[in-house]
Amino acid sequence: MWHQTTLRLAPRQRGFHLITDEIVKAMPALAEARAGLLHVFIQHSSASLTINENADPTVRQDFESHFNAMVPEDAPYYRHTYEGSDDMPAHLKASLLGSSVSVPVTEGRLALGTWQGIYLCEHRDQGGARQLVLTLHGERSRWRPESGAPDPYRVR
Amino acid sequence: MWHQTTLRLAPRQRGFHLITDEIVKAMPALAEARAGLLHVFIQHSSASLTINENADPTVRQDFESHFNAMVPEDAPYYRHTYEGSDDMPAHLKASLLGSSVSVPVTEGRLALGTWQGIYLCEHRDQGGARQLVLTLHGERSRWRPESGAPDPYRVR
Amino acid sequence: MWHQTTLRLAPRQRGFHLITDEIVKAMPALAEARAGLLHVFIQHSSASLTINENADPTVRQDFESHFNAMVPEDAPYYRHTYEGSDDMPAHLKASLLGSSVSVPVTEGRLALGTWQGIYLCEHRDQGGARQLVLTLHGERSRWRPESGAPDPYRVR
Numbered sequence: 448m449w450h451q452t453t454l455r456l457a458p459r460q461r462g463f464h465l466i467t468d469e470i471v472k473a474m475p476a477l478a479e480a481r482a483g484l485l486h487v488f489i490q491h492s493s494a495s496l497t498i499n500e501n502a503d504p505t506v507r508q509d510f511e512s513h514f515n516a517m518v519p520e521d522a523p524y525y526r527h528t529y530e531g532s533d534d535m536p537a538h539l540k541a542s543l544l545g546s547s548v549s550v551p552v553t554e555g556r557l558a559l560g561t562w563q564g565i566y567l568c569e570h571r572d573q574g575g576a577r578q579l580v581l582t583l584h585g586e587r588s589r590w591r592p593e594s595g596a597p598d599p600y601r602v603r
Numbered sequence: 604m605w606h607q608t609t610l611r612l613a614p615r616q617r618g619f620h621l622i623t624d625e626i627v628k629a630m631p632a633l634a635e636a637r638a639g640l641l642h643v644f645i646q647h648s649s650a651s652l653t654i655n656e657n658a659d660p661t662v663r664q665d666f667e668s669h670f671n672a673m674v675p676e677d678a679p680y681y682r683h684t685y686e687g688s689d690d691m692p693a694h695l696k697a698s699l700l701g702s703s704v705s706v707p708v709t710e711g712r713l714a715l716g717t718w719q720g721i722y723l724c725e726h727r728d729q730g731g732a733r734q735l736v737l738t739l740h741g742e743r744s745r746w747r748p749e750s751g752a753p754d755p756y757r758v759r
Numbered sequence: 760m761w762h763q764t765t766l767r768l769a770p771r772q773r774g775f776h777l778i779t780d781e782i783v784k785a786m787p788a789l790a791e792a793r794a795g796l797l798h799v800f801i802q803h804s805s806a807s808l809t810i811n812e813n814a815d816p817t818v819r820q821d822f823e824s825h826f827n828a829m830v831p832e833d834a835p836y837y838r839h840t841y842e843g844s845d846d847m848p849a850h851l852k853a854s855l856l857g858s859s860v861s862v863p864v865t866e867g868r869l870a871l872g873t874w875q876g877i878y879l880c881e882h883r884d885q886g887g888a889r890q891l892v893l894t895l896h897g898e899r900s901r902w903r904p905e906s907g908a909p910d911p912y913r914v915r
Contacts, residue, residue, distance in 0.1 A: 490716030524668035560802030646872030680824035
């Protein structure tokens with residue numbers, strides 16, 4: 448089975464934001480996959496995706512602080528400077544974190560660890576709406592969630 | 604459908620280089636995929652791949668400057684020093700950026716954003732020819748590009 | 760073909776560890792795939808996976824040294840501090856390196872370069888056992904390794 452859709456995220460402020468629930472809602476076919484992979488891709492070069500701790504908001508604040516220290520604004524060696532101080536650092540942060548995440552799917556659910564969530568990493572001050580491409584591929588369960596019957600594949 | 608091929612890139616100078624067009628040319632089966640994923644893997648530990656801005660060459664120059672500042676040559680704590688000053692930084696940069704990129708394929712085309720391109724990140728002074736493994740998997744379109752008929756799946 | 764399994768790794772000390780052989784042993788179906796991809800995912804937010812040089816142990820020591828310099832403990836801007844000095848740096852390092860690696864499979868083997876291996880990156884002092892989810896998907900070879908017949912697909 449192959450399912451592909453786009454997800455347009457509402458604009459977020461600069462920083463790190465949990466978007467796991469939005470992704471799951473945008474791909475209802477997840478529930479029908481016994482084993483597979485969900486690929487999430489961001490179609491921008493100044494925002495990125497990563498997976499990290501899903502509970503304490505101070506982790507996401509510390510991500511913003513550390514990435515600002517590690518990739519400073521207005522470094523003397525930047526030549527790509529005409530789109531504002533946050534532009535070149537945004538490109539660098541985007542490549543350090545990456546344009547996609549890929550998550551295993553097991554028995555109709557993302558096989559994330561207990562403490563893992565998917566982050567939108569917004570590196571621009573005014574990044575605007577960001578577009579994701581979600582691609583699910585996998586092996587369909589013979590059980591269908593809408594049938595009401597118990598799922599013979601579900602073991603946990 | 605599964606297609607896999609290797610692509611041997613001509614040697615590039617140290618720095619960041621756009622290689623999107625070479626990748627697309629090396630995988631003509633892309634045109635036959637309605638929905639899928641293209642996985643691009645580099646078989647080296649001192650060069651890497653990333654996705655970023657595809658237009659202004661100063662972005663790629665700034666990548667080289669920033670990665671040199673963030674991962675210095677001849678750091679006093681390096682022990683792996685016998686292959687030259689650019690060797691250990693090359694390994695570190697390669698892991699920071701990653702050995703592969705995976706891009707959604709939609710209606711026969713890479714679903715990159717308007718401003719995105721695929722970079723070869725050459726971290727060695729004399730890296731030589733670099734080899735990529737391209738793996739395409741997806742769902743074949745019933746429409747074939749060579750048929751001349753209009754593509755019923757193409758919506759944009 | 761789709762195969763999915765979990766692999767529980769024995770606890771490792773903080774640092775970078777080669778785990779290629781453990782992964783290959785945990786996924787015997789690799790031998791049956793003519794072309795495919797192996798996706799390896801770590802279900803934790805303070806450890807990560809990467810691909811790098813598989814021979815000289817000083818490379819892995821230098822990884823530990825450099826990541827400690829680039830992502831310091833006890834940075835004055837950290838707010839997520841109650842789980843110990845190694846906690847917030849572990850989250851940051853995990854996202855810099857990433858939660859998964861994806862490796863092409865060719866004729867029953869991982870298509871890694873000669874010098875590449877898969878690293879477990881343990882960023883905590885006491886990380887404990889780490890769990891991986893391995894997902895293999897690909898095109899089955901008509902040849903089966905157990906048949907004893909020569910493999911007609913094997914070209915190198």
